[in-house]
Amino acid sequence: MRNHLIPVLTIDGPSGSGKGTIAQRMAQKLGWHYLDSGAIYRVLAVAAMKHHIDLADTAQLTTLASNLDLNFKFDDQGLKVLLEGENVTDTIRTEQMGNAASKVAAQPAVRSALLERQRDFKQAPGLVTDGRDMGTVVFEEAPYKVFLTANSTARAERRYKQLKEKGIESILADLTREISERDERDSQRSVAPLCAAEDALVLDSTALTIEEVYTQVLALVS
Numbered sequence: 001m002r003n004h005l006i007p008v009l010t011i012d013g014p015s016g017s018g019k020g021t022i023a024q025r026m027a028q029k030l031g032w033h034y035l036d037s038g039a040i041y042r043v044l045a046v047a048a049m050k051h052h053i054d055l056a057d058t059a060q061l062t063t064l065a066s067n068l069d070l071n072f073k074f075d076d077q078g079l080k081v082l083l084e085g086e087n088v089t090d091t092i093r094t095e096q097m098g099n100a101a102s103k104v105a106a107q108p109a110v111r112s113a114l115l116e117r118q119r120d121f122k123q124a125p126g127l128v129t130d131g132r133d134m135g136t137v138v139f140e141e142a143p144y145k146v147f148l149t150a151n152s153t154a155r156a157e158r159r160y161k162q163l164k165e166k167g168i169e170s171i172l173a174d175l176t177r178e179i180s181e182r183d184e185r186d187s188q189r190s191v192a193p194l195c196a197a198e199d200a201l202v203l204d205s206t207a208l209t210i211e212e213v214y215t216q217v218l219a220l221v222s
């Protein structure tokens with residue numbers, strides 16, 4: 001299939017909006033590929049720490065981003081993330097790594113270095129992708145776009161539950177503060193800030209169940 005004919009569904013939104021869950025379910029339902037773009041920024045942050053690179057050192061981070069040895073694998077437990085062959089699936093999911101990811105992601109040169117790598121995920125028969133700038137920058141041409149949001153209390157509570165299910169202990173008050181710091185940084189940065197694409201379906205999931213969100217997103221693509 002020619003690249004411009006491959007359909008893409010982008011699901012953007014802030015942390016804890018439920019976009020990862022919905023995106024994975026949609027990819028499964030449609031039989032399309034899946035890109036968790038946030039995982040790329042998280043892995044870059046882990047790689048920077050591993051190689052003792054300061055998170056503010058744009059030049060070194062950009063070189064690291066261009067050469068990032070990152071692999072996604074799917075097995076019966078879901079998405080597995082490998083950095084330089086090492087399983088970092090759980091390491092990248094802490095709120096600390098979310099925050100570090102948001103610091104590296106605020107640097108325009110780092111974002112540019114990762115652009116093509118993300119676009120390469122657009123393969124037949126289709127792609128579902130989640131992140132912050134999927135519908136506004138990386139896959140601006142996508143025919144299906146969703147911006148999923150929810151109020152910050154609901155999002156912090158969801159993150160808390162999600163982390164707990166993964167066996168990661170956290171404190172709700174700390175999570176609430178970290179999430180709002182991250183939202184602020186992601187929304188205020190100069191390049192590809194968190195915002196809805198003009199042609200996105202905007203869904204506020206605060207009072208919706210995952211099932212209700214899923215039904216609305218599926219209706220958009222069907």
Ligand code: C5P
Nearest residue numbers: 015037038039041101102105131132133
């Ligand atoms: O979605 P997730 O919470 O895993 O993303 C971690 C961080 O990576 C975000 O807070 C954001 O700063 C950054 N990110 C981004 N652009 C994307 C996806 C994630 O800047 N498309």
